[in-house]
Amino acid sequence: MRALLLAALEDPDDATRRAAAGALGRLREPEVEAALLRAWNSAGSDAFRRALAEALGKAGDAAALAALREAHPEDPEVARRVARAVLMLERTAARGETSTIRAEVAPERPQPVRFTCRAGLEPLVVEELGPGWRPRVVGPGQIEAELHGPLASAWTSRIATEFALALPPVPRRRDEPLAAAIVRLLASPPALEALRRWTAGPIRYRISFAGGGHRRAVVWEVARRAAAERPELRNDPTAAPWELRVAERTDRLCGALHPRGLADPRFAWRVADVPASSHPTIAAALARVGGARDDDVVWDPFAGAGAELLERARLGPSRRLIGTDTDERALAAARRNAAAAGVRLELARAEATAFAPPEPPTLVLTNPPMGRRTGSHRTVGALLERFVQRVAERLAPGGRLVWIAPRPERTDGCARAAGLRLETSRALDMGGFRAVLQRWLKP
């Protein structure tokens, strides 16, 4: 096949030659590079040279880079593709040196950091960070805070889904191309200082847009301009530890540097899960709202893979951690997670409304079925009503029920009628639907 394609580079038909160049661009071999360069050096149509420039950018090496750097094509489209190919080849040539994030480095002065969480959980992130971070809610699911210690200390928040280094916005200039404004943001002193401080090896970045979309032409233009202005900044979507996420406003450009190359060590216990598994940040939120008492007998009646119990274990000692579920696969996953966490869970297969824990629980902590899966939406309301009544009976006096209520309009009345008192309630975005994180007390 390769031989055929190489021969087709000399075909009298231009379209055949272009198709061959396109296919050869996927093969990174010296023989291919040499053949593409021979074709490049023997003048062809502009259309063929466009295809060759693109293929050399993908399949070439040092020789292609040298040849394309020397090229000064008149045709603007060939010139554009040559410039892009040169960037690609430089990127490939530099891959030998890896770029990593220096997790243990602290800033010289407080670094603004932006945490993201599910809308509704902001106050919990503020609380878990504590006053030392000077956290404040700046929008739905958005908390700004100050990093004083090592970068990795931002994982202090187990409820946040991610965090990023917040950059001061740059004003938009009238008629300025978007790419030029992005380069001003990327090469602004705070951005450069942060990138230099927290990167080991070359500074590699990628660009993304808060509003979504790839906007490839803009990204290429950013790469070209940034390479010309600040050669230390290397655009490399695949090997970049940093992602500059850009948010366009009418008068300014906002952005934050996301350390995508920084490992998230928070949920290392999570070696197994089930399709219905809680997002661990939700489990962390439930555990925090539940609180930790040394004498707690904790029961998760819809334990799944054990996320809530394991997050509760992290908050402090307890007397017992009991998990039940009707699904044997979920219990097997919970066993594996408990072993990875080094936590002792008492696990049993049982129906939530039928099981009587060996002693009255002081904390029922759970993320129940939400009724979102096929078939379960009709029955889940009735199940959860029965469940709330059972919990009220089984809880020890002074005990609490901390859970996510997907149908509060059905369960709140049952809980009250059964003698429970609502202490806190937080509407929560569960990713496409609303539910309420509640804490009930049995007086």
Ligand SMILES: C[S@@+](CC[C@H](N)C(=O)[O-])C[C@H]1O[C@@H](n2cnc3c(N)ncnc32)[C@H](O)[C@@H]1O
């Ligand atoms: C939302 S998931 C719980 C997720 C769990 N927190 C985790 O992280 O894996 C709900 C769980 O309830 C279990 N379940 C559904 N109906 C049940 C019932 N009537 N009694 C006990 N468990 C049930 C399912 O097998 C599933 O594992």
